Amino acid sequence: MAFVNIQNLTYKYPLTKEPVLKNINLQVQEGEFVSVIGPNGAGKSTLCYALAGFVPHFFKGEISGEIEVDGKLSSKSTLDEWVLNVGLAFQNPFNQISGAKYTVFEEIAFGLENIGVPRDEMKKRVEDAMSLTGISELADRSPYSLSGGQQQRVALTSILVMRPSLLVLDEPTSQMDPIGTREVFGVVRKMAEEGMTVMMVEHKVEWIANFADRVIALKDGQILLEGKPNEVLTSDVLVEHGFGVSRYTSTAREAKQRGLWKKNNLPVTLDEAVQGFKP
Amino acid sequence: MHERLSFHIKRDSFLHRLNPLTKLALTLALILLAFTFPWYWMPHLLALAAIIPLSLLGKVFREFMLTALRLIIPAAGFLFLMQAFFQPVGADVIFQFYFLDMTSESVLFAFRNAMRIVVMVSAFTLFLLTTHPSELMSDLTRRGLPGQFSYVIISTLQILPQMQTKAQTIISAQRSRGLDTESSFLKRAGSLIPLIGPLVFGSLVEVEERAIAIEARGFTSKHAKTSLHEIPDPAFDKSLRWVLFALIIASIGLNIWLS
Structure with missing residues (x-):
């Protein structure tokens, strides 16, 4: 039995005419790192909200089908129970700062206070989570005084510290520089290896190719393609449907048409491209 | 810009170390005594013999005086003038300004009211200067204030x-x-x-x-919440709160008894 199991999920927000998610079927194994790509309006964020329980418990609207995580059904659970098992961090870091805390350390401890973790354990867990994401030196700063990328790391740490078994991330690196992005992907990969299941919406395809186990391409609320990163990210279908692809893939595709790319598979990352173009 | 809407000044003083609830009780006691104690000079005495020493004890004398001079004294002065001129009591006119009369009774009346306001605003200012808002809120939440409210x-x-x-x-x-x-x-x-x-x-x-x-992050979780910071509430604070409570009751009681 898969750890995450979505069956025939169709969902419509209260104020939209068309369903945003249409008949989604998806299984994810425990400890798997799945990445979701798709153009704007494909339903990526809604899928994240559905996994994290906010669809339908927070947004209401019409839902059919089932979402099951770790043997529990979302429809039979309440949001406050669901969030203990499924963590969500999303794009805009500014709005993820609780506003109730004056330092980064307190901000990260906020979730643990809410679920009643004893003080000593709380301190230990916050320190561990901060050193994992490399923000220990920010502990005494005000969360509002940080840069966008730093705030995103604080938001991610605030969720990681709660140790969910499923981590849902909606573009968690959108405001980060390449160094920050690499560190976040590294942390997420490590969490997956330690058994945390990860579902991450991301545009940075080169990083997905390097770190994710599987890629799901979402378009108009439906799953268009699904498979190994290198197969999905180099597929011609993505280009036809207007997905963003890696510059190395498009360069090699161009080269292939002119007979300059000799390999069967197209590259996603710089390394693969360099290897492929070597005479 | 990382400004906060907070007057709190981080210092280490007797007043800073008091439990937030004790400081809140102290503030309320000062205000209620100023308003209910049936003795004319009570607000004046409180301002000189309680508020100013407390600001020294809290090591915020300078900041407190700045607030007092810039905000409290002008506002109270204005209130004094308004009430002294417009309060229609007494016949002993001591000052006239066109059609406005100031009588010795209205001056006394206005002086006491202005001092009551001075005590009230000063007590709150001292409280805000020496209490960190999040410390106050986590202490009150621990005592049963709903988490949503303090949030x-x-x-x-x-x-x-x-x-x-x-x-x-x-x-x-x-x-x-x-x-x-x-x-x-x-x-x-x-x-x-x-x-x-x-x-x-x-x-x-x-x-x-x-x-x-x-x-x-579990905000509506039904678990009992815990708090990262321990806010000390020693026996001294508890007894002090009882003393303040007794003072408030005595003052209100005297007021009712004498009226």
């Missing part, structure tokens, strides 16, 4: 300055595209209307996202 207070204190910053950003952005902010008042007021939309709607969207973010 609203603290987040408002933090988010308002953020909204100010945002409004400034929107204004700068619009000015760089030719928004008129320097001509006549009416024209400027008119040109601000288009700025309200982005600020208000933007803030509404933010509220939804923030609700999701705190919900994702």
Whole structure:
């Protein structure tokens, strides 16, 4: 039995005419790192909200089908129970700062206070989570005084510290520089290896190719393609449907048409491209 | 800009170390004594013999005096003048200004009322100067105040300055595209209307996202909450609160008994 199991999920927000998610079927194994790509309006964020329980418990609207995580059904659970098992961090870091805390350390401890973790354990867990994401030196700063990328790391740490078994991330690196992005992907990969299941919406395809186990391409609320990163990210279908692809893939595709790319598979990352173009 | 809406000054003093609830009780006691104790000079005595020594004890004398001179004294002075002129009591006119009479009774009356206001605002100022808002709120939450309530207070204190910053950003952005902010008042007021939309709607969207973010961190969890910081509440604080409580009851009791 898969750890995450979505069956025939169709969902419509209260104020939209068309369903945003249409008949989604998806299984994810425990400890798997799945990445979701798709153009704007494909339903990526809604899928994240559905996994994290906010669809339908927070947004209401019409839902059919089932979402099951770790043997529990979302429809039979309440949001406050669901969030203990499924963590969500999303794009805009500014709005993820609780506003109730004056330092980064307190901000990260906020979730643990809410679920009643004893003080000593709380301190230990916050320190561990901060050193994992490399923000220990920010502990005494005000969360509002940080840069966008730093705030995103604080938001991610605030969720990681709660140790969910499923981590849902909606573009968690959108405001980060390449160094920050690499560190976040590294942390997420490590969490997956330690058994945390990860579902991450991301545009940075080169990083997905390097770190994710599987890629799901979402378009108009439906799953268009699904498979190994290198197969999905180099597929011609993505280009036809207007997905963003890696510059190395498009360069090699161009080269292939002119007979300059000799390999069967197209590259996603710089390394693969360099290897492929070597005479 | 990392300003906060907080008067708190971080110092190590007797007053800072008191439990927030004790300080709140002290503030209330000062205010209630000033208003209910049936002796004319009580507010004056409190201001000189309690408020000022407390500001020294809390090591915030300078900051307190600045607030007092800039805000409390002018406001109380204005109140004094208004009441001294307009309170229609007494016949012993000591000063006339056109048709306005100031009698010795109205002066006494106004002086006491102004001093009551001075004590009230000063007590609150001292409280805010020596108490960190989050410390107060976590202590009150621990004692049973709903978490939602303290969240609203603290987040408002933090988010308002953020909204100010945002409004400034929107204004700068619009000015760089030719928004008129320097001509006549009416024209400027008119040109601000288009700025309200982005600020208000933007803030509404933010509220939804923030609700999701705190919900994702177990905000409505039914578990008993814990607190990262331990806020000490020694026996001394508990006894002090009882003493203050007794003083308040005695003052109100005397007031009722003598009236």
